[in-house]
Amino acid sequence: MPGMITAFVATTQRELLLSLRRPGDMLNPLVFFLMVSTLFPLAIGPDNETLKEIGPGVTWVAALLAMLLSLNSLFMSDYEDGSLEQLLLSGQPLPVIGLGKTLAHWLVTGLPLVIVAPIVAVTYRLPNEVIVVMMMTLLLGTISLSLLGAIGAALTVGIHRGTALLSLLVLPLSMPLLIFGARTVALAAGNEVYSAGIFFLAAYAVGALTLAPFATAAALRISNE
Amino acid sequence: MNHKLEAADLTLFRGERCLFAGIGFALAHGAVLALKGANGSGKTSLLRALAGLIDLEEGTIKWDGRPVLEDPQQFRSQFVWYGHRTGFKQDLTPLENLKFDAMLRPQRDASPRDVLCSVGLEKQMELPMRQLSAGQQRRAALARMLIADVPLWLMDEPFTNLDVAGREFVEATLGTHLTRGGMAIIATHQALSLSVPVDELVIQ
Incomplete structure (x- = not known):
């Protein structure tokens, strides 16, 4: 019988292959993130100070919503075609398989957001040091969001149109991420000490990684x- | 090794309705059990309960004399499930699906390609599942059973969407599985024509 690591790697590979076959599902959250966060500067106007002030918050809200948008489909297709049944009835531990799926979800949804974040940050006139901090908070935050979201997606998988319920379940748990994430970037933009926020986000990610599967x-x- | 599955006093409620109560059976190696009953009588539910997908109200299921609830994961690596849906991804080819499946349970020493050829999909194994007909998809799901090295087959309506040749093929593979010392539980309305005697369990 193949070991746990093999099962984890195989699950992640399968999910990545599936995303490649359906690139639209992968691009949706990314396009949403880019649209929302670049429309704000256009609507508000080119005032540098205002933009710098709202930039961290708007980017973080857009990232959070983009992640939520993608969660619904995490287990949905597996549920519909019966492969979830096969995963549940396999001899491999289910947390490991779930973690494999979550990792793939983060790689195709969370990581791209982190990578395009600098483009967004430039539209808010954030300086380079702040862009680095923003990427770091988004990196840690999206990991936690994928892991938390997997719980919500798993709970609502059998429910027709469970998106609203899913958001209702995941949003309260993700509030600390939004508050600390956006505030950390804002502190960095104001040349203040921001390391505590990074530590908090890292601790949250480790906690989620341990318990969420x-x-x-x-x-x-x-x-x- | 000769395995043994025993179930006693199985009782299942769905909401307020009692689907079945006090059902029991014993299944030894080389034996097959057919679950019979009208539509909605609870054949599928019983099969799902045996697999551990549904919690029973009462009753014990023992594998080799040990209650399966003591180590459900070990029990899950002893059977393979053949449900209404194929459990294969529509965007992947039968070959890719089968290779992934190999990670989930103990496997026979056979290559996925050979097994797919033996179920009659030599031309379709590199096509996405969605391009296959319903019957061909069932055949692909059958390949999962053939490559798994497990003693117990749980099959829910295995003849749906299959042509006469497909049906005979299922029965032939079941026969091979049983003569190897395997066992099977099959929920079906149809009469099974197998070389071994079929035990029947009728759910009222």
Whole structure:
């Protein structure tokens, strides 16, 4: 019987292959993020100070919503074509398989947001040092969001049009990420000490990484009753 | 190794409705059990409960004398599930699907290509699943059973969408599986024509 690591790698590879076959699903959240965060400067006007002030918050809200937008489909197609059943009934531990799927989700949704964040930051006239901080907060934040989102997606997988419920479940848990993420970038922009925020986001990500896979597995079993 | 599956006093409620109560059976190596009953009588639910997808109200299921709830994951690596849906991704080819499946449970020493050829998909194994007909997709799902090295097959309506040749093929592979010492539980309305005697369990 293949080991856990093999199962984890195979799951991640399969999900990445599936995303490649359907690039639209991957691009959707990214386009949404870029649209929302670049429309704000156009609507508000070219005042440098205002832009610098709202930039961190707007970027973070756009990133959070983009991640939420993509979560619904995380387990949906597996549920519909019966492959979720096969995963639930396999001899491999379900948390490992769930973590593999979550990693793939982050690689195709979260990571691209982090990579394009500098483009967005430039439209808000944020200086280079702040852009680095923004990328760091988004990197840690999107990891946590993928992991938390997997729990919500697993709980709502059997529910028709569960998107609203999914947001309702995930948003409260992700509020600390939004508050600390946006505030950390704002502090960095104001030349103040911001390291505490980074530490908090890192701690949150580690906590989510430790606990979320088990919660996701339990949720998947419940929603497949 | 000779395995043994025993179930006693199985009771399942869906909401307020009792689907079945006090059902029991024993299945030894080389034996097959057919679950019979009208539509909606709970054949699929019983099969899902045996697999551990649904929690039973009451009853114990033992694998080799040990309750399966003590180590559900170990039990899950002893069977393979053949459900209404194929469980294969429509965007991937049968070959890619089968290779992924190989990670999920113990495998026989056979290459996925050979197994797909043996179910009659030599020309379709590199096409996306969505381009295959319903019957061909069922055949691909059958390849999963053939490549898995597990004693127990759980099959839910295995003859849906299959032509006469496909049906005979399922019965032939089941026969091979049983003579190897495997066992199977099959929920079906149709009569099985197998070389071994078929035990029946009728759900009222």
